[in-house]
Amino acid sequence: MIIREVNKNDLLSVAKVQVESNRTTYKGIMPEEYLNNLSYKVIAKGWDERLFNENRKEFMYIAETDEGEIVGFVSANLERVNDLFEGEVSSIYILKEYQRKGIGKLLIKEVVLKFMENSVRNMILWTLEKNPSRLFYEHLGGKIVGERIINRGGKELQQFAYVWEDIDCLL
Ligand SMILES: CC(C)(COP(=O)(O)OP(=O)(O)OC[C@H]1O[C@@H](n2cnc3c(N)ncnc32)[C@H](O)[C@@H]1OP(=O)(O)O)[C@@H](O)C(=O)NCCC(=O)NCCS
Numbered sequence: 001m002i003i004r005e006v007n008k009n010d011l012l013s014v015a016k017v018q019v020e021s022n023r024t025t026y027k028g029i030m031p032e033e034y035l036n037n038l039s040y041k042v043i044a045k046g047w048d049e050r051l052f053n054e055n056r057k058e059f060m061y062i063a064e065t066d067e068g069e070i071v072g073f074v075s076a077n078l079e080r081v082n083d084l085f086e087g088e089v090s091s092i093y094i095l096k097e098y099q100r101k102g103i104g105k106l107l108i109k110e111v112v113l114k115f116m117e118n119s120v121r122n123m124i125l126w127t128l129e130k131n132p133s134r135l136f137y138e139h140l141g142g143k144i145v146g147e148r149i150i151n152r153g154g155k156e157l158q159q160f161a162y163v164w165e166d167i168d169c170l171l
Helices: 008-025 031-037 040-050 103-117 134-139
Strands: 001-006 059-062 070-081 085-093 123-128 143-152 156-166
Touching: 001 103, 008 040, 008 059, 008 070, 008 085, 008 143, 031 134, 040 070, 059 085, 059 103, 085 103, 103 123, 134 156
Parallel strands: 085 123
Antiparallel strands: 001 059, 059 070, 070 085, 123 156, 143 156
């Protein structure tokens, strides 16, 4: 498995991973119509705007098989909060057939290395209370520090914030 920075040509494949992984992960959690309406093209365009603009704050790594198939990705932000920097993982999605093979851990490690290069020592991410994958974050030592409600397709959903006060433990 190759982990590398994303480039523009990858974005449609990244969007496919996101849509397929969203559909398997959020089935029964988010409204069916919302999941059915997710569009590869719209999502790819959104990533293009977020990742490849002059003021880019967000970055992305992808997981690619030796045959060149993109099967997962992680995106993250270097956020400045008052005088402190904080790292936020904004999304991590892997195709169902490639989950639980260690790829998620590899992607998070890459993000942690980038945070460290930028003097970021702690990390936050938001995930749905109902997402069974949040056990992944608990397994990696994340602690719940907050909650909020988001709306997806007209349905209100609870999210939890997980924090790592010292990201050293993720290497
Ligand atoms: C969550 C996700 C990114 C984790 O990546 P992954 O490649 O499947 O996880 P890994 O194989 O790297 O697992 C790392 C460790 O966490 C544990 N773990 C992973 N997912 C778990 C789960 N759902 N329940 C319990 N433990 C889990 C593994 O057992 C593993 O333990 P080990 O290091 O002792 O072997 C991936 O499963 C995924 O994309 N899920 C669907 C999309 C999703 O929910 N994304 C998060 C949205 S916030």
